[in-house]
Amino acid sequence: MANKEMYALGSQGSAIRELFAYGQAQATKVGKENVFDFSIGNPTVPAPSCIRESIEHILATRESAAIHGYTAAAGDLAVRKGLADYMNQTYDAGVGADNFYMTCGAAASLTISLKAIVEDPDDEIIVVAPFFPEYTVFIANAGAKKVMLPPDTDHFQIKLDELEAAITPHTRALIVNSPNNPAGTVYSRETMEKVAAILTKKSAEIGHTIYLISDEPYREITYDGLEILYMPAIYPDTLVCYSYSKSLSLPGERIGYILVPDSVSDKDVYPAVCGAGRSMGFVCAPHLFQDVVLQCLGKTSDMSIYDDNRKLLYNGLKDMGYDCVYPQGAFYLFVKSPEPDAKAFSDKAKALNLLIVPADSFGCPGYVRVSYCVEADMIRRSFAAFQKLIDQYK
Template identity: 80%
Template sequence: QGLADYMNQTYDAQVRADNFYMTCGAAASLTISLKALVEGPDDEIILIAPFFPEYTVFVHNANAKAVVLPPDTEHFQISLDALEKAITPHTRAIIINSPNNPSGVVYSADTYEKLAALLTRKSQEIGHPIYIISDEPYREIIYDGLPILYVPKFYKDTIICYSYSKSLSLPGERIGYVLVPDCAADAQEVYTAVCGAGRSMGFVCAPHLFQDVVLKCLGQTGDMNIYDENRKLLYNGLKEMGYDCVYPSGAFYLFVKSPEADAKAFSDKAKKLNLLIVPADSFGCPGYVRVSYCVDPDMIKRSFAAFKKLMEQYK
């Protein structure tokens, strides 16, 4: 009930206590939601690159097929033309993640409006709803005064997966939920399937102690100013050295284009300079790397000499 009250006050969500299923975080929420929605091995789940690599594991665990949408490397929003071509009668859901891991990009209201119009039309064409599964562990880590958008306001057939960890600066302390709003198609049946899927996979009752803690953390976050300062420090520092960086409006990652086509080779060279960065091939976006800036600001400053040496190898 506390969650419902908070979501209604904050987002005018018009949800009830019975719309929430408590979980051990967003990963559990995603696996449960997929298990609830997938009806057979021919079902397809669309993933928008770049995406968290474990999405493919979650989809395969649900006995469905992962259909990967190539990245829009110009804006890192959603390529709607490519999405329309990817939708088939077997499409069951599409997973979206904003603010995005790994790019740090935040989807705009215009993107959501166009996505909703497309999915509404395609759902009518194929004769069953295409659900959005909105993965939102970074919901509150957002910058530049951008609004936090409530996805069901744009598209009613939306299931939200949330985690109280990243925004509280406590990654690893997992408590979260699946939210199936009443506006979603077959909402009661989907919620019942969520409950059944949770039990079938052993996610029986999220830790009660953490459920109590959630009530004391509603609307609270870590200090977003520290992330924001780190973001500007790293983004501006690497841009000045000649790195091609995607501007991050959320989360705590910087997405950087590799100076060579092989991002793994670039990451290996970085590792020799004690820089630990992640090649984005597994995120569905070859040629890029992810840099995390949820670190002490001094570490970012100390890294610049190494980043400069790394770039000098390509000049």
């Protein structure tokens, strides 16, 4: 008498959540300082001061209804206008307020975008391994089929031949996530230009547009001065899904947006985004935080802390002999398991109170994800355990 699929989704734990819960329980037994929890991607760097200042300013200067009342379904007009101006200044985006639909975070951005473009139960959405496991759930919610490209374990870019081969007349969209969770890599301009060429060619072949859904919650978290790509400039039929969870350390506040640029060829897509938001009950993103992000446009949390963590962890593990993917963005280090079964490797780590996530559920067996949005001191203290762990393989 309950929906069986929803029951399964709600009762089955994720590998990440289980490890996190284990860590919390273990901390009460062996002491918090002896558990090295690298499982969760919850930002530890504080939100920038503008967040608190804007909340205080808004509370001090506006009437209750102007702070907490309904906004338009797509979001407050002044917020969307400010956002458009910012995107135009930063990326020469050529967008206006009506290109934006404010959402309740990254997950909402994705479920709404997918529901807006999926038309048929045979529709296929291509994801690139390794990928965020909830994509599977969101694609099912939209009533489509997931098609997975195998990981490019040489460079963690996109296997272009495999992409071309995976496209069928049922292909509706490709989801890319760069900077990538969990690989920590960034798709290069070269990669994305080649992807765009394939999507353009195949769209013509199959007789309908293949959308690019660019999931960009880590957009501003890149290192070594790496270029940030504005995807619609590379592929016109791009929907940008954004969230302020990571860039402003606001994951719990659920605030983000969908950008449907004018370059999207079908003018029905933006109204369909509005309709999909409405159908799931996603109208009017949280109002106070709409205004807060408007006042903090262009600001981010202190990313140098993640960069320091990155260097500390990458160099530390590399020196011990771990095979690590060089992290270009986000806050995850992707490490090759010294044995083929990453779950077994993760279990051996767990016995040392070292919590790292096997990447099987990310579509990339044989690797583990190590989140470095943690205290630098914990990274340092974890090195003895990491050393013991790799010694078992020598």
